[in-house]
Amino acid sequence: MVTENSEVKAPALLQASNLSRKDPLNGHFLLHPADCHIRRGDRIVLSGASGSGKSVFVRTLALLDQPDAGELILYGKPVQPADACRYRAQVAYIRQSPVLMQTSVEGNLTFPFCLAVNKNKKYDRQKIERFLQAIDRPNTFLDKDGSTLSGGEKQLVCLLRVLQLDPCLLLLDEPTSALDESTAQLVEKLIEHWMQVNKQQTATLWISHDEQQKARVGNRVWQMKSGQLTTDETAGRQK
Numbered sequence: 186m187v188t189e190n191s192e193v194k195a196p197a198l199l200q201a202s203n204l205s206r207k208d209p210l211n212g213h214f215l216l217h218p219a220d221c222h223i224r225r226g227d228r229i230v231l232s233g234a235s236g237s238g239k240s241v242f243v244r245t246l247a248l249l250d251q252p253d254a255g256e257l258i259l260y261g262k263p264v265q266p267a268d269a270c271r272y273r274a275q276v277a278y279i280r281q282s283p284v285l286m287q288t289s290v291e292g293n294l295t296f297p298f299c300l301a302v303n304k305n306k307k308y309d310r311q312k313i314e315r316f317l318q319a320i321d322r323p324n325t326f327l328d329k330d331g332s333t334l335s336g337g338e339k340q341l342v343c344l345l346r347v348l349q350l351d352p353c354l355l356l357l358d359e360p361t362s363a364l365d366e367s368t369a370q371l372v373e374k375l376i377e378h379w380m381q382v383n384k385q386q387t388a389t390l391w392i393s394h395d396e397q398q399k400a401r402v403g404n405r406v407w408q409m410k411s412g413q414l415t416t417d418e419t420a421g422r423q424k
């Protein structure tokens with residue numbers, strides 16, 4: 186159990202304070218002011234009923250949806266609006282339905298290196314081959330046409346495309362909800378491999394409705410209810 190004392194001492198990978206988002210049409214809170222700490226090595230699962238605001242929260246945390254108020258602090262430094270692009274490369278959001286370009290798997294993997302935000306990074310085929318080994322895929326998988334892949338394979342390619350860029354936090358918005366059990370576990374295996382390669386210095390936040398998956402991928406549990414976030418640190422204090 187985390188005490189308030191150790192909470193203060195633990196170096197937060199990402200901290201959010203008073204992060205909120207409102208419906209632009211009527212000004213109602215979609216995300217009530219939320220506080221949270223994510224530490225290196227955390228595997229957080231976010232639970233909550235459909236429509237409770239889990240995706241709104243995670244998209245706001247990823248700065249894909251603009252917060253109306255609040256602060257994000259990455260490795261102790263407040264994130265400024267001008268940092269948003271670089272921030273999104275570090276705090277990566279994976280959605281339920283993968284989107285690939287109509288080219289080979291390897292073409293999809295090399296594409297991010299054309300973007301200005303990755304100008305200092307280089308495509309590393311050996312690194313990709315090690316990821317493929319972890320999920321028992323041959324290197325010839327890289328030659329496949331992205332548009333002919335199954336939904337599960339597309340999700341794996343989307344993950345590879347993100348993981349190769351060394352994010353520090355993965356925000357996973359039901360990435361396996363459309364996949365069968367064995368493919369879902371392959372996705373979990375790939376993410377676990379990434380955590381191990383990074384020696385537990387990275388973290389994951391999973392949204393999942395699957396209780397068995399939540400038990401496999403989580404060591405902290407947060408709850409979302411009607412746009413209100415309860416973390417495992419705040420749970421005792423709010424009630």
Ligand SMILES: Nc1ncnc2c1ncn2[C@@H]1O[C@H](COP(=O)(O)OP(=O)(O)OP(=O)(O)O)[C@@H](O)[C@H]1O
Pocket residue numbers: 208209215233234235236237238239240241242
């Ligand atoms: N851009 C937006 N503008 C207005 N309302 C929105 C917007 N995005 C989401 N909402 C609303 O916010 C609420 C929470 O939606 P959200 O997608 O976060 O739910 P969720 O918890 O992820 O549900 P599920 O488990 O079904 O994915 C819903 O009522 C939704 O209609």
Ligand SMILES: [Mg+2]
Pocket residue numbers: 239240241358
């Ligand atoms: Mg959702």
